[in-house]
Amino acid sequence: MLLLSKSSKTHEAFFALYNNEVVGSIDKTQSNLFEYFHLREVNQQLAAENSRLRFELATNKIAPDSTVKNIADSSIRDTSNRYRKYTYLPARVVGNTITLQNNFITLERGSLQGVQVGMSVISPQGVVGVVLFVSNNYSIVMSVLNRNSRISAMLKKDKNAGSVEWSGENPTILTLKNITKGAKVYIGDTVITSSYSANFPSHIMIGTVQEKSADPASNFYTLKVKASTNFSSLQYVYVVKNTYFEEQKILEQKELKANE
DSSP, rough: OOOHHHHHHHHHHHHHHHHHHHHHHHHHHHHHHHHHTTHHHHHHHHHHHHHHHHOOOOGGGGGTTTSSSOOOOOOOOTOOOOOOOOEEEEEEEEOOSSSSSEEEEEESGGGGGGGTTTOOOOOSSSSEEEEEEEOSSOEEEEEEEEEOOOEEEEEEOOEEEEHHHHHSSSEEEEEEEEEEEOOOTTTEEEEOOOOOOSSSSSTTTTEEEEEEEOOOTEEEEEEEEEEEEOOGGOEEEEEEEEEEEEHHHHHHHHHHHHHH
């Protein structure tokens, strides 16, 4: 092969081309292996970057009341003097079940890293659940795939609100209840979180309407919703803190006691 490559320009060009292809193939394989073993680092970087970008969303902020005098407090504000209502904390999923009637998710982030009971949890795909228990460095999330889970939701187009639950059967299908029969519901409609939730920011993706049925005994629809979140492949999520969560819950509890 060496003699042939030296004997003529044609053979020399051929072997040079072949050599380049072999070297290029080896380099590509090495590059792919390097990328594979650094996927965890890349995922962490993407989660941090997405968290930073979510901070900038206008829906996370509230405009100041111009009818009153503003005083200094501990709330985070931007240059437009708007209050930041939601903050996003990236967290790694270290435990997850989807085959039980009541499923839970374990996150490697706890009270020492800012997590509190009641905070909502979302993924880049949509809703995930609500923080139920917290230790110093870990937290347990009640997944949407839990018979006790209830999330305030609405149809994106029609704005009619209801409650998303899980039947305990298919981990890809949720149930949206209490949508009035006067609502305009179509197969494929987008379902998102409503503004009535104290945990979740509004307009977070939940899924799409897959099936519609009318309850003959009531004035409501029962909708089957294809979940947007793939719960079997969760790796990184965001824990969402509502700055006014405690204030809203205390006031709502007083209302419930007044109606008892």
